[in-house]
Structure formats: C-alpha cells, structure tokens
Amino acid sequence: MKIAIGxxxxxxxxxxxxxxxxxxxxxxxxxxxxxxxxxxxxxNYGEKVGNLVASSEADLGIVICGTGVGIGLAATKxxxxxxxxxxxxxxxxxxxxxxxxxxxxxxxxxxGKELAKMILTCWLDAEFEGGRHGGRVExxxxxxxxxxx
Numbered sequence: 001m002k003i004a005i006g007x008x009x010x011x012x013x014x015x016x017x018x019x020x021x022x023x024x025x026x027x028x029x030x031x032x033x034x035x036x037x038x039x040x041x042x043x044n045y046g047e048k049v050g051n052l053v054a055s056s057e058a059d060l061g062i063v064i065c066g067t068g069v070g071i072g073l074a075a076t077k078x079x080x081x082x083x084x085x086x087x088x089x090x091x092x093x094x095x096x097x098x099x100x101x102x103x104x105x106x107x108x109x110x111x112g113k114e115l116a117k118m119i120l121t122c123w124l125d126a127e128f129e130g131g132r133h134g135g136r137v138e139x140x141x142x143x144x145x146x147x148x149x
Contacts, residue, residue, distance in 0.1 A: 046074025
C-alpha cells in the first residue's frame with residue numbers, strides 16, 4: 001500500500017505521529033510537504049494529495065491542517081476524492097465502511113497525537129462494505145460527472 005500525506009505549517013507538528021503509524025505498518029509514504037513550520041497555504045497540499053490518489057499513484061491520502069476542514073475541502077475539489085474530516089475513530093471507521101473515503105483529513109489544533117494515531121488506525125483497518133453503500137458512493141460519483149459537463 002502507498003499513502004500520500006500532505007500538510008500545511010499548522011499540521012506539520014502532527015505529521016510525525018501519523019508517519020510513525022504508517023512506518024509500523026510498512027506502508028510506503030509519498031510526503032508532499034510541507035517539511036517545516038514556515039507559513040504555507042493548505043489548498044496546495046490538499047490538491048497535491050488529492051491528485052496522487054485520483055491518479056492511483058497513491059492508494060489513499062492523509063491531509064492535515066489546523067482543523068482538517070480546509071485541507072479536506074481542497075482535496076475534495078479533485079474529482080474522485082472522498083475526503084473525510086475526522087476528530088474521533090468512529091467517524092473514521094464509518095467513513096471507510098460506508099463512504100469508501102480515500103483521503104483522511106485531521107486537524108492538529110483539534111486532536112492530539114495519540115488520538116490522531118487511533119483515528120488513523122481505525123481508518124486504515126476499516127474496509128468498504130459495498131452493498132447499499134456502493135449505490136450511494138456511485139451517486140456521489142454521478143454528482144461529480146454532472147459538475148464537469
């Protein structure tokens with residue numbers, strides 16, 4: 001498995017905790033930055049991660065900013081991306097099981113390092129259930145297609 005990860009300057013401090021989880025699982029990482037705490041703009045990193053996932057260069061993506069909302073919104077602007085902003089494990093799990101989310105967004109001002117690791121673990125361990133959820137995910141894809149016309 002290969003995961004793309006991106007963050008702005010606020011998300012920079014939380015990233016190492018998530019990289020630790022990915023390393024423990026022997027997951028290959030594409031880190032698109034940022035690599036320091038100098039001010040940056042979160043949309044750039046959300047888009048980079050979204051593009052890597054949408055093009056299948058990465059299987060999944062993780063994005064981090066202050067709340068997780070802005071960078072998650074940026075990722076969802078890329079066709080094919082279903083980003084979820086999670087502040088607790090249950091939502092992370094269900095976002096994969098029911099929505100087949102392919103990008104996880106978190107906020108470094110919202111969750112601590114240990115909680116972030118639990119959220120990521122639940123998200124990675126969950127699998128898409130398909131069934132009635134498959135039809136709903138397809139409806140989301142149809143909305144994207146209509147927007148591109």
